[in-house]
Amino acid sequence: MLVPEAVLDRAHEDVHKTQPWNNPDAVPYIRFENVTKKFGDFYAVDDVSLDIYRHELFALLGGSGCGKTTLLRMLAGFEEPTSGKIYIDGVDMDGVPAYERPTNMMFQSYALFPHMSVEQNVAFGLVQDGVSRSEIRELVAEMLGLVQMSKFAKRKPHQLSGGQRQRVALARSLIKRPKVLLLDEPLGALDKKLREQTQFELVNIQEKVGTTFVMVTHDQEEAMTMASRIAVMNEGVINQIGTPFELYEYPNSRYTANFLGQVNLIEGVLVDDDEKYAVIKSDEAGCEIYIDHAVQGHEGMTFWAAIRPERLRLTKEAPEDTKYNCVSGKVEEIGYLGGISTYHVRLASGKRIKVTEPNSTRQIEPRYTWEDSVWVSWEAGAASVLNQ
Amino acid sequence: MSSDKLTLKQRFDRWMIKHGRVLVIGIPYFWLFLFFLVPFLIVLKISFSMAEYAQPPYSALFAWIDEGVTITLNFGNYLFLLSDSLYATAYLNSIRIAAISTVITLLIGYPMAYGIARARGSMRSVLLMLVILPFWTSFLIRVYAWIGILDREGLINAFLLWTGIISEPLIMRQTEFAVYVGIVYTYLPFMILPLYSTLEKMDISLIEAALDLGCKPWQAFVKVTLPLSLPGILAGSLLVFIPAVGEFVIPELLGGPNTLMIGRTLWNEFFANRDWPIASAVAIAMLVFLVVPIMWFQHIQTKQEEGQQ
Amino acid sequence: MSGKRSTFLISALAFGFAFLYVPILLVIIYSFNEGKLVTVWSGFSTKWYVSLFNNDGMIDAAWNSLRIGVMSATLALALGTPAGLVMSRFGRFKGRTLFSGMIAAPLVMPEVITGLSLLLLFVTLEQIVGWPAGRGISTITIAHSTFCAAYVAVVVQSRLSGMDISVEEAAMDLGAKPGKIFFVITLPMILPALLAGWLLSFTLSLDDLVIASFVAGPGSTTLPMKVFSSVRLGVSPEINALATLIILAVSILIVIASIMILRSERMRNRTANASDI
Numbered sequence: 024m025l026v027p028e029a030v031l032d033r034a035h036e037d038v039h040k041t042q043p044w045n046n047p048d049a050v051p052y053i054r055f056e057n058v059t060k061k062f063g064d065f066y067a068v069d070d071v072s073l074d075i076y077r078h079e080l081f082a083l084l085g086g087s088g089c090g091k092t093t094l095l096r097m098l099a100g101f102e103e104p105t106s107g108k109i110y111i112d113g114v115d116m117d118g119v120p121a122y123e124r125p126t127n128m129m130f131q132s133y134a135l136f137p138h139m140s141v142e143q144n145v146a147f148g149l150v151q152d153g154v155s156r157s158e159i160r161e162l163v164a165e166m167l168g169l170v171q172m173s174k175f176a177k178r179k180p181h182q183l184s185g186g187q188r189q190r191v192a193l194a195r196s197l198i199k200r201p202k203v204l205l206l207d208e209p210l211g212a213l214d215k216k217l218r219e220q221t222q223f224e225l226v227n228i229q230e231k232v233g234t235t236f237v238m239v240t241h242d243q244e245e246a247m248t249m250a251s252r253i254a255v256m257n258e259g260v261i262n263q264i265g266t267p268f269e270l271y272e273y274p275n276s277r278y279t280a281n282f283l284g285q286v287n288l289i290e291g292v293l294v295d296d297d298e299k300y301a302v303i304k305s306d307e308a309g310c311e312i313y314i315d316h317a318v319q320g321h322e323g324m325t326f327w328a329a330i331r332p333e334r335l336r337l338t339k340e341a342p343e344d345t346k347y348n349c350v351s352g353k354v355e356e357i358g359y360l361g362g363i364s365t366y367h368v369r370l371a372s373g374k375r376i377k378v379t380e381p382n383s384t385r386q387i388e389p390r391y392t393w394e395d396s397v398w399v400s401w402e403a404g405a406a407s408v409l410n411q
Numbered sequence: 412m413s414s415d416k417l418t419l420k421q422r423f424d425r426w427m428i429k430h431g432r433v434l435v436i437g438i439p440y441f442w443l444f445l446f447f448l449v450p451f452l453i454v455l456k457i458s459f460s461m462a463e464y465a466q467p468p469y470s471a472l473f474a475w476i477d478e479g480v481t482i483t484l485n486f487g488n489y490l491f492l493l494s495d496s497l498y499a500t501a502y503l504n505s506i507r508i509a510a511i512s513t514v515i516t517l518l519i520g521y522p523m524a525y526g527i528a529r530a531r532g533s534m535r536s537v538l539l540m541l542v543i544l545p546f547w548t549s550f551l552i553r554v555y556a557w558i559g560i561l562d563r564e565g566l567i568n569a570f571l572l573w574t575g576i577i578s579e580p581l582i583m584r585q586t587e588f589a590v591y592v593g594i595v596y597t598y599l600p601f602m603i604l605p606l607y608s609t610l611e612k613m614d615i616s617l618i619e620a621a622l623d624l625g626c627k628p629w630q631a632f633v634k635v636t637l638p639l640s641l642p643g644i645l646a647g648s649l650l651v652f653i654p655a656v657g658e659f660v661i662p663e664l665l666g667g668p669n670t671l672m673i674g675r676t677l678w679n680e681f682f683a684n685r686d687w688p689i690a691s692a693v694a695i696a697m698l699v700f701l702v703v704p705i706m707w708f709q710h711i712q713t714k715q716e717e718g719q720q
Numbered sequence: 721m722s723g724k725r726s727t728f729l730i731s732a733l734a735f736g737f738a739f740l741y742v743p744i745l746l747v748i749i750y751s752f753n754e755g756k757l758v759t760v761w762s763g764f765s766t767k768w769y770v771s772l773f774n775n776d777g778m779i780d781a782a783w784n785s786l787r788i789g790v791m792s793a794t795l796a797l798a799l800g801t802p803a804g805l806v807m808s809r810f811g812r813f814k815g816r817t818l819f820s821g822m823i824a825a826p827l828v829m830p831e832v833i834t835g836l837s838l839l840l841l842f843v844t845l846e847q848i849v850g851w852p853a854g855r856g857i858s859t860i861t862i863a864h865s866t867f868c869a870a871y872v873a874v875v876v877q878s879r880l881s882g883m884d885i886s887v888e889e890a891a892m893d894l895g896a897k898p899g900k901i902f903f904v905i906t907l908p909m910i911l912p913a914l915l916a917g918w919l920l921s922f923t924l925s926l927d928d929l930v931i932a933s934f935v936a937g938p939g940s941t942t943l944p945m946k947v948f949s950s951v952r953l954g955v956s957p958e959i960n961a962l963a964t965l966i967i968l969a970v971s972i973l974i975v976i977a978s979i980m981i982l983r984s985e986r987m988r989n990r991t992a993n994a995s996d997i
Contacts, residue, residue, distance in 0.1 A: 101889055120428070121892045123421070134890035138908045151895035199894065428898055436813060439803035439869065443822040446866040450837030453844050519739070522732030529729065538733070540978060545740050547919075547970050550927050551944050551951070552963040556743035559750065559955045564757065566746065599740065650828060657830020659930055664951060674832045681836060681934075691840070694833045701830070709824040 042266075043076040044252065050113075052077040052235055053098070053203060058107030060093050067093040069259035070107070075252075080229050080236040082246040084282070085256035091239045094256075095205050098237065100124045112202055122151070125202035131211055133192040135180040141167070141191050142176040148199040166194045169228065186217050193225070197232060204229075206238040210245060222248045243283050247271070255279045271331075276411045280329040287335070287376050288409075289328045293320050302347070303328055303408070309372045313347035315403040320410065327409045332379040334405040337366060337391070342400045349400040352376065354391050366391060368399055451698070458691035459485050469688050488692035498693065501671040502700065508587065508662075508672060509655035512594035513648050516602045519595065520647065524606035525636075528613075539607065546600040554593055554664050561589050561665065585667035593661035598654070602647040609643030610636075642711060649708040653701055673697050744967060751960035768961040775958065781946035785926050788857055788942060792864035793921035799865065800872025800917060805902070807873060808880040809888075826870035835934030838863045842935060855937035863935045864928060868921035875920065879913035880906075912981040919977055923970065 043049035051074035060068040068090040075081045083091040096102045097109060100121030109116045111125055127148065135144050142163055149159045167173045170190040180188055189212070196204055209225065210218045226249050229236050240246050246253045247267040255262045255270065255278070263270060263279045274280035277288055291305030291312060301318040303326050304311050312328045320326065336342075342349055355375065356367035361382070368376045376399055380390075391397060460469045492498045527538045545553060560566045561584040568580040583589055613636070621631035659674035666672070673693065681690040751769075755762035772778060803823060826834065842852055842859050852859055887909070891901045907914075929944035936945065950956055 099889075099893060101892075120425070121889070122895045122897055126893070128890070128893045130886040130890055132884050132886050134884060134886040136887060136891070136905060147891065147896075148894035151900075195890075195894070424897055431899060432810065435802045436806050436810065436819075439799045439806065439873070440815070440819055440822075442799050442869070443803070443819070443866065446838065446841065446862060447822050447826060448818075450834075450841040453840045454833075454837045457840055519732075519736055522729055523736040526729035526733040536982070540974075541737060541740070544971065544974060545744065547923050547974050548744065548967050549944070549963070549970075551929055551947055552747065552959075552966060553743065555947070555951050555955075555959060555963065556747045558951065559746065559960075560743055562955065569760075596739065596743070599736070653828040654830055657832050659832050660948070674830060677832045677836065678930075687840070690836060694836050697830065697833060705825055705828055708828055709821055712824045713820060 043079075044074070049076060051075060051110075052079075052112055053237070054108075054110040055094070056108040056110070058094070058097065058104045058109060060090075060097060060102060061105045066259045068097070068104075071259075071261055073254060073261060073264070075235065075237060077235055078233055079251045080226065080238065080249055082238045082240055082250035082253045083256055084240055084243060084246045084253050086241060086282075089256040090259040091256050092207060095128075095207060095237065095239045098203070099126050099128045099205050126205055127196040127199055127201040127203075128205040128207065129192050129196045129209055131208040133180075133188050133212070135188055135191060135195070137180055139179075140176070141172060141178050141180070141183070144180070144191055145195045145198055147195065152199070162198060166198045169197075169231070170194045185213055186221065189213060189221065193228070197228075197234065200232075201234065203235045203237060206236060208240055209238060210242075211240075218245070225249060247283070255282055257282075272407070274329060274407055274409065277327055277329070277409055280407065280409065285332050285377060285379075287330045287332065289330065289374075289406075291326060291328065293318060293322050293324045293326055296320065296322060300403075301408070307372055307374050308350050308370060308376075310350045311347050312406060313403050314406060314408055318408050324410070328406040329409055330401055330406045332365065332377045333363075333381075334401055335376065335378040336400050337368070337378050337380055338398045338400070339391075339395070341398050345398075348403065348405075349398060350376070351396065351398050354393055354395045354397055357389070357391065357393065359389065364389070366397075368397060454691045454694050457688055458488055458695045460688050461485050461487065485688075488688050489696070491689065492692055492696060497671070498673075498676065498696075501673045501676045502696070504671050505656045505658075505673040506700070508590055508594070508670075509652050509658075512591050512598070512655055513602075513652045515591060516595050516598055516651050517644065517648060520599055520602035520606055521644075524603045524610055524643075527603070527607055528610035529615075542600050542603050542607075550597055551660065553597055554661055557589065557593055557596065557665060558584060561592065584665060585670075587666065587670055589665035590662050590670055590672075593665045594651075594655050594658065597661065598651040601650040605646040605650065606640065606643040609640045609646075613639050642715070646708070646711050646715075649704055649711070653704050653708065656701060657697060747960050748964045748967065751957065751964040753957060753960075756957055768957040769965075772958050772961045772965075777941075778943075778946055778958075778962070781941050781943045784857060784940060785943040788860050788864060788932075789922045789925040791861045792868055792925040793918045795861065795865035796868035796872050796921040797914060797918050799869040800921075801876050801914065803869060803873035804876025804880060805906075807877045809885075823870050823873045826867040827874065829867075831928070831930035832934075834867060835863070835931040838866075838931065839934040855935055856940040859935045859937070860932050860940060860942065863931050864925040865921075867931070868924050871920050871924065872914075872917035875913050875917040876910060879910050883909060915977060916981060919973065 053073075053075040055071050055073040058068055058071045059066065071090075071094065073094075083094060085091045093102060097104050098111075098116075100116065100119060100123075116124060136147065139147070145163050145166055146159050149162060154162075163176075164173065167176055170193055172187065172190050172194065175183060175187060175191075180191070183191065189209070193209075206225075210221055213221060222245060225236075238246075238250065247270075250267060252264060252266055253270055254264045257278055263275045265273070267283075270279060270283050274283065274286075280286045280288070289305050289308045289312065291303040291307065293301060294304045294311070295302035296318055298317055300316070301314040302311055303314065303318075305328070314328075318326065341351070350370050352368040352370040354366055355369040356365075358365040363379050363381050366378045366380070368378060370376060378399060457469055523542070527535055527542070530538055558565070562568070563580050563582065563584065565584065567583065568577075571577045572580065617635055617639070618631050621635045622628065626634060657674040657677075658672060659678050662670045662672040662675050663678075666675075674697075677690050677693045677697070680686050680693060752764050752766065753761055754765040754767070803819075807820060807823065838859075839855075842855055845851060846853065888901050888905055891905045892898070896904060927944060928942075929948050932942045933945055933948075936942065947959060947962065951959060
């Protein structure tokens with residue numbers, strides 16, 4: 024286990040309610056059991072097991088072709104798993120067609136019916152269930168109120184803006200009160216500004232209606248802002264599942280560390296492993312890395328220390344103690360972004376280290392310039408140790 | 412949801428979905444099979460039988476003799492096709508005329524398709540419409556229109572005589588020339604449309620990139636536009652070539668008595684000579700010629716369809 | 721684009737369209753010619769229209785053609801729409817290659833072959849099962865709807881391929897069953913394509929000479945057959961008048977249909993573009 028004990032210790036009684044995944048007695052609401060989906064010879068999803076709990080806003084995160092959408096479509100019933108089982112609320116979904124599943128989906132393209140008005144679009148699901156006319160009218164009005172689209176009830180989809188259509192799609196997929204709402208890149212078609220605003224709106228609506236949301240996205244920022252937990256997927260398998268915090272601070276692989284945010288990966292071998300600390304010697308960086316917890320491994324094993332750029336300190340003078348966690352180099356690139364600056368420091372070994380520093384005070388001129396000799400150092404707790 | 416808990420209605424619905432699919436495939440499948448594929452097998456069968464003065468005018472292929480079925484295959488029709496040079500001439504003529512017409516159609520159609528694809532939005536749809544419109548008006552009437560133009564007493568001759576360029580009317584109708592004009596005229600839209608659709612899809616910045624990298628306009632055309640529009644050229648050419656080989660109306664109305672084409676030969680065998688087996692053999696021989704281009708055409712269609720999906 | 725090149729393109733277009741339209745215009749102009757000769761303009765007259773409407777054989781043939789056209793186009797739509805649906809939405813199934821072959825081949829098959837083969841089928845069927853008893857309007861209708869169905873299938877298929885499949889998935893997700901999805905969602909969305917397919921079939925049927933000549937029986941002479949027998953003898957002003965009427969009718973029909981299709985197309989494009997707003 025590469026995660027320090029202290030983090031695991033936090034899983035005590037009072038978080039069981041808000042973090043059911045840390046409660047061994049909690050019953051998962053959605054369960055994937057060894058699900059595999061093959062298209063021809065290609066494994067789109069490869070032996071995935073995954074539990075999602077009630078009221079979660081769960082995000083499947085990964086690049087294109089990682090299998091996240093296939094996983095979602097299998098939950099919706101558009102694709103049948105090649106093998107494995109899917110349960111929703113304890114019911115085996117095998118052979119249950121899409122139109123009988125307790126799920127509804129919000130499509131990436133929104134898939135609004137172009138020949139129907141906003142009202143008719145939203146009412147469609149209820150009409151299929153044979154709900155009475157007066158009840159439909161009432162529910163549609165309520166739902167359009169929730170997404171603030173009451174004014175546009177009579178419009179056709181082509182008369183709406185992208186953001187408005189997104190709301191209609193949301194209303195349409197929520198109106199049947201599904202057990203699970205599936206969202207396929209829900210904000211993918213919106214521009215950046217609208218996207219940020221809508222992220223919080225979606226979270227608020229989810230809290231209001233209490234439905235379990237499962238969302239597919241390729242945007243790590245979106246996943247981190249919205250999701251209670253995230254599954255990072257790559258090549259049909261789940262690399263890591265965890266809260267945004269856990270994934271960022273304690274990635275379990277170089278892939279996850281790289282995928283969420285930016286990271287410096289420093290390769291080295293374990294030279295000292297104690298109960299309380301460990302030391303990794305890196306030829307690549309030309310330094311020894313001191314870790315403030317034990318690493319399970321034998322000496323001589325290869326590890327990677329993953330250090331976020333914002334956890335690195337940049338100084339002109341050498342720090343007091345240069346034995347551990349400290350390298351020197353030359354500033355090679357500078358990116359001034361206003362709020363922060365990023366620096367690329369070239370080490371003697373040729374490796375480049377990326378450092379970001381907040382510009383928390385106003386300066387007369389930039390702190391560093393090209394070819395400045397600098398020291399890069401970090402705290403003992405800053406690095407995550409990865410073995411894959 | 413295990414199957415024993417399903418309601419009767421759910422079971423019925425699932426059965427319908429499972430078998431409804433077969434039904435939706437089955438009806439058009441059966442129809443096309445019966446009225447498109449089976450007829451060819453019958454043509455094949457009759458091409459092996461002998462002509463008889465009977466109703467229908469051919470001998471039976473299967474006969475009950477001594478409580479067993481005997482099949483009398485008669486290759487005579489095919490041997491006859493080989494022995495009489497009339498048929499070989501008709502085949503070669505058809506292919507030659509169709510090929511030359513296809514090339515002319517391409518030469519006229521390509522710049523038109525290119526011009527339309529490069530026209531501005533609203534203009535483009537108007538021009539496209541103008542290409543499609545004649546296709547909707549009667550084919551027969553469009554061929555007929557050329558009779559009045561190419562005839563000995565037709566408009567071109569009248570005009571040329573009036574200007575004094577010629578003193579004797581030119582013989583244009585009832586020549587191979589008139590057949591070319593007719594085929595090019597009626598099949599031009601079939602060439603332009605597939606060409607247009609590939610040219611329209613082509614990214615104009617590809618040509619700009621070629622020009623930017625130092626190509627002269629004609630080089631950019633030869634090296635970029637032409638290879639990229641090849642699928643359209645192929646589809647259009649096959650759409651013109653295949654039906655033109657079997658064309659009957661155009662050589663009949665515009666061609667002379669010497670303009671032998673295979674469609675016309677088939678027609679005459681069938682209607683004038685009432686020799687159904689020979690007509691069938693002619694049809695089978697024509698199909699053998701056309702199988703390769705037809706398969707090719709279908710291949711292009713399928714590729715295009717997969718590309719769209 | 722260089723000026724030289726666009727001059728070339730414009731003259732190519734001008735030449736091409738002149739080539740396409742001048743013969744048709746001449747037919748129209750000479751339908752109003754008083755005299756019988758095409759070459760000589762002897763004054764404006766509508767007498768050929770009068771004589772056309774008094775030509776009972778021609779009127780009967782036109783009536784036959786219209787009936788066959790409407791029936792074939794409707795039947796072709798009923799057969800071609802599921803065929804197009806199968807091709808674009810049903811994925812792989814046994815015999816798909818043969819199926820797509822039977823849809824693509826009629827588009828290019830020489831008419832003489834189609835005509836002959838269908839006639840032989842009808843004759844054989846009559847011998848074996850006694851149906852169809854004799855040939856006439858019904859056999860022509862079957863023949864026409866078969867090759868028109870292929871056209872409809874292609875039109876429907878290409879429209880469906882361009883359509884966002886998730887709209888249909890959304891309907892299923894919201895509880896609609898496949899059959900219902902087709903009628904409530906798919907059908908309204910491909911309506912312009914269906915209209916185009918019907919019109920195309922109708923004109924193809926109205927226009928066909930060769931196949932009809934093979935499978936026609938006594939008393940089922942169609943308009944093209946009638947026109948053909950009279951045109952064989954040379955130019956006739958009555959045919960000019962008929963041609964003018966056909967061109968007029970077709971043009972009006974096409975313009976109306978195009979406006980309808982364009983309008984719905986524009987709506988669709990706006991739907992697609994609105995996400996940029």
